[in-house]
Amino acid sequence: MIRSRLTLASLVLGLLLAGPAQAQDAAPAAAEAAPPSTEEGLANWQVFYEVASHPRCANCHTGPDNWPMWSGPSYGEPRRHGMNINAGDSRVGAEALMCSTCHVTLSDAGSEPDPLPHAAPRAATPWMLAPVETEWFGKSSVEICNQIKDPARNGERTIEEVAEHVGEGAFQTWAWNPGGGREPAPHSKTQAIDALLTWAAAGAPCPEE
Numbered sequence: 001m002i003r004s005r006l007t008l009a010s011l012v013l014g015l016l017l018a019g020p021a022q023a024q025d026a027a028p029a030a031a032e033a034a035p036p037s038t039e040e041g042l043a044n045w046q047v048f049y050e051v052a053s054h055p056r057c058a059n060c061h062t063g064p065d066n067w068p069m070w071s072g073p074s075y076g077e078p079r080r081h082g083m084n085i086n087a088g089d090s091r092v093g094a095e096a097l098m099c100s101t102c103h104v105t106l107s108d109a110g111s112e113p114d115p116l117p118h119a120a121p122r123a124a125t126p127w128m129l130a131p132v133e134t135e136w137f138g139k140s141s142v143e144i145c146n147q148i149k150d151p152a153r154n155g156e157r158t159i160e161e162v163a164e165h166v167g168e169g170a171f172q173t174w175a176w177n178p179g180g181g182r183e184p185a186p187h188s189k190t191q192a193i194d195a196l197l198t199w200a201a202a203g204a205p206c207p208e209e
Ligand code: HEC
Pocket: 055, 056, 057, 059, 060, 068, 069, 070, 071, 072, 074, 081, 083, 085, 086, 087, 088, 091, 092, 093, 097, 098, 099, 100, 101, 102, 103, 117, 118, 119, 120, 121, 127, 128, 129, 182
């Protein structure tokens, strides 16, 4: 009898002890709502960096010399745009020859991209270089990371607005469907946007130098 009471007591004790364990079982559900870790943030930044540094994006995101670049598999060695094309401080070539002279502005974003290899790429926005503050060509991951979250250099956008821009911009639409045998930007537009948003939710960590 004493023994069975003890057994009962230990059973009750066991159940009591099991209580906190059950509460811990519930913890993973709570963790799903918690912000992503720094590690996850960095992994997501890496995805976006692979996009931003790809020639389909970086060839237009060039520095204060205002040279558009020809780089990537269809161009061989990276070099400045042929025919001595320079975008000037206007970034649209207004000083010499407008980019839109050769790069046709499509009336509709859904139109076919450049059908022939080596034709001048076309988009639904007049072709031009990205603002000089958004220089990505040849820049490191940490440099692009710091630029993209700096409102003074990203068009005064929150990271959510940067993601929105990637979703809506005509040049981004072109970069993932460039036609003419060009290699598209890596991942997909949706993955790039998700990566930016997860990176932002993790506190937008940047890699070490
Ligand atoms: C005289 C015609 C002409 C003018 C003007 C011109 N381009 Fe181009 N551009 C081309 C051609 C043709 C190609 C494609 C070359 C190829 O695929 O071999 C090209 C390709 C590019 C590319 C590479 C796209 C990629 O990643 O494949 C960029 C960037 C570019 N041009 C930017 C500009 C900018 C910016 C201007 C204005 C400052 C401009 N271009 C003016 C003809 C022109």
